Amino acid sequence: MHYTHNFNPTISDEEVFEQIVLEKSSIGYYTLPLQDISEYQEYAKGVKQSNVVVIGIGGSTLGTYAIYKFLKHSKELSKKLYFLETTDPIDIKSKLEGIDLEDTLFVVISKSGTTIETISIFKYIHSLVTIDATNTVVVTENDSKLNLYAQKNGMKSFTIPKNVGGRFSVFSAVGLLPLALVGIDIAEILRGARGVYESFFAKEEEYKQLLKKARFFVEYKNKFNINVVFSYSSRLEGFNKWYIQLWGESLGKIDINQTHQGLTPIGIIGPIDQHSFLQLIVEGKRDKTVTVIKVENFDNDLKIPPVTLEGLEELDYLHEIEFASLINKQADATITSINNLQDIPCDVITIDGVCESAIAGLMFRYELLTSLCAKFMYIDAYDQPGVESGKIILKEKLGKKV
Amino acid sequence: MHYTHNFNPTISDEEVFEQIVLEKSSIGYYTLPLQDISEYQEYAKGVKQSNVVVIGIGGSTLGTYAIYKFLKHSKELSKKLYFLETTDPIDIKSKLEGIDLEDTLFVVISKSGTTIETISIFKYIHSLVTIDATNTVVVTENDSKLNLYAQKNGMKSFTIPKNVGGRFSVFSAVGLLPLALVGIDIAEILRGARGVYESFFAKEEEYKQLLKKARFFVEYKNKFNINVVFSYSSRLEGFNKWYIQLWGESLGKIDINQTHQGLTPIGIIGPIDQHSFLQLIVEGKRDKTVTVIKVENFDNDLKIPPVTLEGLEELDYLHEIEFASLINKQADATITSINNLQDIPCDVITIDGVCESAIAGLMFRYELLTSLCAKFMYIDAYDQPGVESGKIILKEKLGKKV
Numbered sequence: 001m002h003y004t005h006n007f008n009p010t011i012s013d014e015e016v017f018e019q020i021v022l023e024k025s026s027i028g029y030y031t032l033p034l035q036d037i038s039e040y041q042e043y044a045k046g047v048k049q050s051n052v053v054v055i056g057i058g059g060s061t062l063g064t065y066a067i068y069k070f071l072k073h074s075k076e077l078s079k080k081l082y083f084l085e086t087t088d089p090i091d092i093k094s095k096l097e098g099i100d101l102e103d104t105l106f107v108v109i110s111k112s113g114t115t116i117e118t119i120s121i122f123k124y125i126h127s128l129v130t131i132d133a134t135n136t137v138v139v140t141e142n143d144s145k146l147n148l149y150a151q152k153n154g155m156k157s158f159t160i161p162k163n164v165g166g167r168f169s170v171f172s173a174v175g176l177l178p179l180a181l182v183g184i185d186i187a188e189i190l191r192g193a194r195g196v197y198e199s200f201f202a203k204e205e206e207y208k209q210l211l212k213k214a215r216f217f218v219e220y221k222n223k224f225n226i227n228v229v230f231s232y233s234s235r236l237e238g239f240n241k242w243y244i245q246l247w248g249e250s251l252g253k254i255d256i257n258q259t260h261q262g263l264t265p266i267g268i269i270g271p272i273d274q275h276s277f278l279q280l281i282v283e284g285k286r287d288k289t290v291t292v293i294k295v296e297n298f299d300n301d302l303k304i305p306p307v308t309l310e311g312l313e314e315l316d317y318l319h320e321i322e323f324a325s326l327i328n329k330q331a332d333a334t335i336t337s338i339n340n341l342q343d344i345p346c347d348v349i350t351i352d353g354v355c356e357s358a359i360a361g362l363m364f365r366y367e368l369l370t371s372l373c374a375k376f377m378y379i380d381a382y383d384q385p386g387v388e389s390g391k392i393i394l395k396e397k398l399g400k401k402v
Numbered sequence: 403m404h405y406t407h408n409f410n411p412t413i414s415d416e417e418v419f420e421q422i423v424l425e426k427s428s429i430g431y432y433t434l435p436l437q438d439i440s441e442y443q444e445y446a447k448g449v450k451q452s453n454v455v456v457i458g459i460g461g462s463t464l465g466t467y468a469i470y471k472f473l474k475h476s477k478e479l480s481k482k483l484y485f486l487e488t489t490d491p492i493d494i495k496s497k498l499e500g501i502d503l504e505d506t507l508f509v510v511i512s513k514s515g516t517t518i519e520t521i522s523i524f525k526y527i528h529s530l531v532t533i534d535a536t537n538t539v540v541v542t543e544n545d546s547k548l549n550l551y552a553q554k555n556g557m558k559s560f561t562i563p564k565n566v567g568g569r570f571s572v573f574s575a576v577g578l579l580p581l582a583l584v585g586i587d588i589a590e591i592l593r594g595a596r597g598v599y600e601s602f603f604a605k606e607e608e609y610k611q612l613l614k615k616a617r618f619f620v621e622y623k624n625k626f627n628i629n630v631v632f633s634y635s636s637r638l639e640g641f642n643k644w645y646i647q648l649w650g651e652s653l654g655k656i657d658i659n660q661t662h663q664g665l666t667p668i669g670i671i672g673p674i675d676q677h678s679f680l681q682l683i684v685e686g687k688r689d690k691t692v693t694v695i696k697v698e699n700f701d702n703d704l705k706i707p708p709v710t711l712e713g714l715e716e717l718d719y720l721h722e723i724e725f726a727s728l729i730n731k732q733a734d735a736t737i738t739s740i741n742n743l744q745d746i747p748c749d750v751i752t753i754d755g756v757c758e759s760a761i762a763g764l765m766f767r768y769e770l771l772t773s774l775c776a777k778f779m780y781i782d783a784y785d786q787p788g789v790e791s792g793k794i795i796l797k798e799k800l801g802k803k804v
Contacts, residue, residue, distance in 0.1 A: 058677030073496040086674050087732065089704035089725035090756065091636040094475040117673055119717050120706045120728065127707040148713030167678065225689055226628065226666055234493040245678035252682025262686025264628055266668060271519060272488050275460030275789060276569065276647035280654025282788030284664025287627055302491035304522045305529040311550035315521050317801060323491035326522065326800070330489065333796035337788075354492065386684030386739075387677060394735035398728070399719060 006256040008378040010219070013211045016375045017203070027382060028161045029168035029367060033193035037176060037186055043156065044180040049105040049135065050079055052181045055125070056109035056174075057085045057117045059166025060139075062242040064175045067359050069238035071184060074299065074354045078183035084121050092121060101129040106136045107178055111166050113144025116394065139173045165382045167246050168367055171360070185356050192357030193364035200368055210365065213347065214372035217263060217289065221377070224345065226288040227263050228281065232270040232331040233295045235354060240267025243366055249387065250370045253379035261377050271330040281344065282337060289345045290338055293362070294331045297353040298324035408658040410780040412621065415613045418777045419605070422770075429784060430565035431769060434573035435595035439588055442575065445558065446582040451507040451537065452481055454583045457527070458511035458576075459487045459519045461568025462541075464644040466577045469761050471640035473586060476701065476756045480585035486523050494523060503531040508538045509580055513562050513571070515546025518796065541575045567784045569648050570769055573762070587758050594759030595766035602770055612767065615749065616774035619665060619691065623779070626747065628690040629665050630683065634672040634733040635697045637756060642669025645768055651789065652772045655781035663779050673732040683746065684739060691747045692740055695764070696733045699755040700726035 024030045054061055061083050068081050082099060084092060106125060110118045125131060138157045140146040150157040158173035169175065171193055176186045199206035217227065229243055247265035255261045268277050270292075281290060304326070306319040318326075338346045349365075351358040374381030426432045456463055463485045470483050484501060486494060508527060512520045527533060540559045542548040552559040560575035571577065573595055582588045601608035619629065631645055649667035657663045670679045672694075683692060706728070708721040720728075740748045751767075753760040776783030 057674060062678075073492050086636050086671070087725050087729045088634075088636040089700055089702040089729070090475050092725065093702065093704060114714065114717060116717070116720065116728075119711070119714060120720055120723075120725070123706050123709045123711070123720070124704065124725075126709040145714050145716065149711050152712040225687060234488050234490040245675075248682035248686075249678045252684075252686030254685050260685060260687050262682050262689075264666075264668070264682065264686070264689070266666070269488070272459060273647075274792060276464075276651045278792055279786045279788040280650035280664050280666065282654075282791065283656050283662060284650075284654030284666070285627060285662050287664075287666070298491055300491040300495065302495060302526065304525050307525045307528040309521070309525070309551050310554040312516065312521060312547050314547065315516060315518070318518065318522055318525070321522075321800065323489050323494065323522070323526075326518075327489045327491070329799045330796055333792055333799055336795050336799075337792040384681045386681040389684065390676060390680055390735055390739040393738050394732055397731045397735055397738075398723065 008256060011376065013215070016211070016372060017207070019375050020371060021201070023371070026163060027371075028163035029165070029171070030197070032164065032171035033190050033197045033364065035190070037180075037190060040158070040173065040176050040180045040186060043137075043177070047105055047181055049103050051082065051099055051104040052079050052107060052178055053082045053084060053099065053104050054107045054109060054178050055084045055118050055121050057115060058245065059169055060109035060111065060115075060118070060174055061085045062167075062238070062245050063170025063363065064178050066238035066242040066363065067170070067175065067179055067184065067189065067356075068182070070235045070354065070359045071356065073235075075184065079181060081178060081182045085117070087117050087120060092124065096128065101125075104129075104135065105181065106131065107139060107181070108136065108146065109139040109174055110144070110146055111141055111160050111169070113140045113146030116391075116398075119146075137177075139177060167249055168382070170242070170363060188356035189360040192360030195357070196361045196364045196368065206365065206368070210369050210372055214369055214376055216345070217373055218376035220289075220345070221261070221263055224287060224289045225262075225264055226266060228266045228268060228277075228288050228290045229293060230268050230270055230273070230290055230334065231293045232327055233298075234269055235295070236293060237269055239359065239362065240269065242363070243267055246366060246370055249384055250381040251373055251377065251379065252386070253374075253377075256378045261379055263373065270334060271327060274330060274334055278334060278337070282341065286343055289347075292331055292335055292346065292348045294328055294348065294350045295354060296350050298327075299353055300324055408780075410658060413778065415617070418613065418774060419609070421777050422773060423603070425773070428565060429773075430563045431567070431570035431573070432599070434566065435592050435599045435766065437592070439578060439582075439592060442560070442578050442582045442588060445539075445579070449507055449583055451505050453484065453501055453506040454481050454509060454580055455484045455486060455501065455506050456509045456511060456580050457486045457520050457523050459517060460647065461571055462511035462513065462517075462520070462576055463487045464569070464640070464647050465572025465765065466580050468640035468644040468765065469572070469577065469581055469586065469591065469758075470584070472637045472761045473756065473758065475637075477586065481583060483580060483584045487519070489519050489522060494526065498530070503527075506531075506537065507583065508533065509541060509583070510538065510548065511541040511576055512546070512548055513543055513568050515542045515548030518793075518800075521548075539579075541579060569651055570784070572644070572765060590758035591762040594762030597759070598763045598766045598770070608767065608770070612771050612774055616771055616778055618747070619775055620778035622691075622747070623663070623665055626689060626691045627664075627666055628668060630668045630670060630679075630690050630692045631695060632670050632672055632675070632692055632736065633695045634729055635700075636671055637697070638695060639671055641761065641764065642671065644765070645669055648768060648772055651786055652783040653775055653779065653781065654788070655776075655779075658780045663781055665775065672736060673729060676732060676736055680736060680739070684743065688745055691749075694733055694737055694748065694750045696730055696750065696752045697756060698752050700729075701755055702726055
């Protein structure tokens with residue numbers, strides 16, 4: 001008699017941590033916070049154009065957009081940043097109309113180097129403006145065809161390490177180069193990520209919190225198959241989108257027992273979605289966890305002025321309240337609403353402020369959380385066979401036309 | 403012996419339809435497509451300002467934004483439309499910086515008339531520009547305090563009927579007034595909605611399709627508790643957000659047996675999310691239905707030019723393909739990917755083009771679908787006690803401060 005099985009019992013925190021430490025030598029994203037960034041900083045100094053247009057899709061843009069969207073109104077930035085990331089013709093046309101292409105640096109980002117959307121849009125740009133080494137730079141894998149193109153045309157190229165997946169690449173050239181180009185402090189970005197890195201690998205606070213959270217999500221994955229991130233700042237809209245890709249694409253997998261696994265990410269924005277999605281959380285099926293993200297310090301003193309509106313005097317109690325305080329009280333009201341129900345798991349992450357290190361720390365924390373959940377679930381967080389199969393079908397559909 | 407129960411067996415299509423017909427006399431949204439819109443059109447003609455700023459949140463803005471976002475790059479619009487809908491101070495400040503407030507009409511929209519976010523922002527506007535009957539109009543319920551304020555100040559006001567809920571109000575003054583103001587053809591909007599209305603109530607195609615779909619969603623609600631709308635055009639980003647509110651807030655309810663019900667809406671955009679969320683759909687847990695929305699005619703001939711890039715010659719097969727064709731082939735590739743799996747329900751909605759009637763028809767169809775699902779689920783689609791309880795907690799938290 002003998003057994004054949006891949007049954008996957010709960011593994012201990014210690015075992016998972018050992019696996020992560022082991023993985024650090026093969027999966028590249030972990031140590032990105034430790035890298036030398038002088039190459040990006042040096043290159044950025046020499047760029048004269050007023051606009052930066054990133055051409056990319058998915059993991060090539062979402063992380064950069066998340067950081068840029070978070071910071072762009074709180075920093076004095078030296079250039080404007082745009083993203084061309086979809087094949088919707090109306091979107092391409094309308095975005096390009098607002099940009100002086102003669103005063104633009106194009107950053108073409110594709111890990112594989114042959115992403116259909118990215119190269120199609122890049123070709124289209126050729127029909128609008130002369131493309132050469134003075135206005136174009138590429139970010140790709142070392143041995144990709146896009147890198148070959150760059151070499152043939154004498155263009156500067158930056159490398160995405162092979163072992164850094166697209167959705168884990170924000171702290172590589174993919175994110176750091178465009179962010180440095182527009183004047184965001186990428187040293188501070190890495191400092192924020194490094195703080196989380198060090199705390200986690202030293203088994204301090206981040207280790208404790210993240211392991212607890214990952215374990216909970218996985219142990220209750222069949223009851224709570226949906227994870228809602230409820231961000232209380234419109235600045236976090238890009239973060240939400242990035243989180244959705246990271247979580248969905250990393251954890252939606254077939255496990256070692258050949259069964260379908262997956263935790264479904266939802267990203268919503270307070271207080272806007274407090275007027276809608278909150279109803280579903282409060283009265284709907286108990287299939288969700290909720291993580292509320294708050295910004296402690298908006299560094300903004302906008303207030304509700306003491307203006308009495310005849311007929312609306314009952315709202316005068318709002319006078320002199322800062323909007324920053326109002327939005328955080330709205331977050332607190334949501335947290336209280338949910339906790340009062342006693343059957344919806346809710347955790348709160350409060351980030352310090354609207355600064356580079358805060359958003360970077362939050363993002364690195366979510367990357368670690370994703371890796372941990374994958375270990376507890378016995379799945380590979382870093383591949384995406386379901387996306388790849390769709391790409392093959394698309395090529396067939398397009399190939400037939402040619 | 404006697405029974406006491408509220409068990410809710412599957413009811414027939416005919417019974418549900420009868421309930422909807424009955425409901426038409428008490429729930430106002432059904433007959434909005436039949437209304438007289440000359441009042442909005444007349445008022446819009448007289449407005450001289452170049453900018454329209456809508457101050458509102460949730461149901462007061464999402465539908466309008468959905469239609470505006472869909473059409474704005476395909477129409478010659480006479481004015482610019484902005485939305486102030488969040489208490490995030492950085493968002494308020496940065497949005498207002500780009501607008502000439504002296505050349506702006508403010509449209510203050512609040513069904514209840516005392517929405518904290520809306521009135522707070524409106525008060526803040528008072529500190530920036532003189533507010534009077536020449537530059538402000540309100541949209542609210544007839545007997546609200548906001549309407550009283552408008553009367554006291556001699557301002558024009560438009561009425562939201564009491565029996566039209568916020569999230570079902572896009573075809574009332576809430577949506578039609580701002581859209582008419584910027585030059586969108588609201589007669590065409592209503593014509594599109596009316597087409598669906600007539601087909602449904604005459605028990606023709608829309609009746610057949612919508613009942614089938616609603617019944618399926620409800621019968622499989624415990625297996626497929628997540629409904630993904632996968633829209634293949636960035637133009638539909640606003641529609642997705644509107645759908646999420648409509649679906650989540652209407653169907654997340656306690657049913658007649660006092661049990662938690664709810665179908666969770668997710669809105670994603672192709673091809674962008676084809677590079678991320680598709681992985682979760684294809685390999686993840688079988689807890690989702692997928693509705694793919696395609697735009698048949700983008701009315702745009704942007705093409706991939708025949709530019710050969712040295713090193714990237716393998717992508718030359720893309721030459722001369724229109725982007726409109728590419729994005730629709732990407733949608734088809736996704737549909738094929740999903741159908742190949744044979745265990746994920748997937749339906750496709752193809753709308754005619756980027757025009758008023760197409761988006762309005764789509765939205766009215768989703769309103770009817772929502773009402774039908776609610777009937778099959780024995781819940782009230784039109785209330786939102788979970789949101790209201792959060793508002794009370796917020797007032798307590800704010801009240802304590804005063």
